[in-house]
Amino acid sequence: MRFAGWHGISSAGVLPRQQYRGRAGTPGAPLSNDPMNKGMNQPVVGATPAGAQDRESAAAAVREMFTSIAPRYDLLNHVLSFNIDRWWWWRTARRFEAILKRPDARVLDLCCGTGDMTFALRRRAGSEAAKILGADFSHAMLRRAAAKTKCTGLHWIEADTLRLPFPDGHFDLVTSAFGFRNLADYDAGLHEIARVLRLGGECGILDFGEPGGLIGRCYRLYFRKVLPAIGTLLSGVRGPYAYLPASVERFPAPDEMLGRMRHARFREVSWTPYTFGVAGLYRGVKSV
Ligand SMILES: C[S@@+](CC[C@H](N)C(=O)[O-])C[C@H]1O[C@@H](n2cnc3c(N)ncnc32)[C@H](O)[C@@H]1O
Numbered sequence: 390m391r392f393a394g395w396h397g398i399s400s401a402g403v404l405p406r407q408q409y410r411g412r413a414g415t416p417g418a419p420l421s422n423d424p425m426n427k428g429m430n431q432p433v434v435g436a437t438p439a440g441a442q443d444r445e446s447a448a449a450a451v452r453e454m455f456t457s458i459a460p461r462y463d464l465l466n467h468v469l470s471f472n473i474d475r476w477w478w479w480r481t482a483r484r485f486e487a488i489l490k491r492p493d494a495r496v497l498d499l500c501c502g503t504g505d506m507t508f509a510l511r512r513r514a515g516s517e518a519a520k521i522l523g524a525d526f527s528h529a530m531l532r533r534a535a536a537k538t539k540c541t542g543l544h545w546i547e548a549d550t551l552r553l554p555f556p557d558g559h560f561d562l563v564t565s566a567f568g569f570r571n572l573a574d575y576d577a578g579l580h581e582i583a584r585v586l587r588l589g590g591e592c593g594i595l596d597f598g599e600p601g602g603l604i605g606r607c608y609r610l611y612f613r614k615v616l617p618a619i620g621t622l623l624s625g626v627r628g629p630y631a632y633l634p635a636s637v638e639r640f641p642a643p644d645e646m647l648g649r650m651r652h653a654r655f656r657e658v659s660w661t662p663y664t665f666g667v668a669g670l671y672r673g674v675k676s677v
Pocket residue numbers: 448451452455456466499500501502503504505506524525526527530548549550551565566567568569571572573
């Protein structure tokens with residue numbers, strides 16, 4: 390599969406990148422001028438790592454952060470989530486089994502990082518027929534995904550989720566696991582996902598949530614205090630594991646997120662909590 394302007398990694402190597410100027414706006418444009426946000430009547434909401442001034446600097450800080458922890462990302466992920474992350478990816482892939490089993494399906498896993506969600510999709514697809522792409526803007530994360538690839542039929546591309554180098558209506562399924570929350574502009578991200586999905590195509594966004602009650606209190610203690618300390622110790626990098634709880638707190642609650650999905654032309658939107666709402670899957674079908 391080739392598209393103008395994408396920077397791909399396969400087991401074979403790295404292809405040259407060209408600047409893609411897609412519908413998601415001109416690179417460098419301030420958030421408030423983004424045409425994606427017109428009519429929303431809401432301030433732009435997205436990840437804001439410490440020191441970020443605008444969408445571009447927020448994205449650069451996020452990319453740098455993940456690049457800095459790429460060598461230890463998998464280990465940290467499994468340790469800090471007690472390996473439950475594997476079950477969350479598996480459950481998400483199972484949810485989209487009907488699409489994945491279609492021999493002509495085109496699937497895009499955004500913010501794929503080191504590829505574990507993408508691999509879960511491939512395993513669920515079963516055959517080598519569905520075309521599955523993993524996309525991320527951190528070269529270091531993608532390199533690890535490529536190195537871990539043991540099957541055929543998977544492709545890795547270096548691309549910014551807010552400016553995807555794909556034509557309109559191209560994919561049957563777009564997923565993202567624990568990446569969407571890091572986008573500098575959630576509405577622009579949803580619109581971009583809707584743009585590349587065909588009519589009736591589905592989107593699945595797996596991300597962290599904040600459980601309530603006693604479980605929520607214990608979880609917050611772990612997430613805010615214990616996890617950043619262990620993460621910093623094991624990765625040797627201070628910023629990312631302090632950013633993680635802050636980014637989850639900032640992420641819209643399920644009702645608000647579902648409203649934003651509807652606004653971005655998704656119907657039948659739903660949120661399914663996983664593990665008491667520590668994580669959850671947002672799902673929607675592209676309409677109009
Ligand atoms: C927490 S990791 C998740 C990786 C993987 N999906 C998983 O479940 O382990 C978030 C990933 O999102 C990527 N990311 C964040 N913002 C992005 C953007 N605007 N475009 C592409 N990738 C992005 C980061 O580089 C990082 O690899």
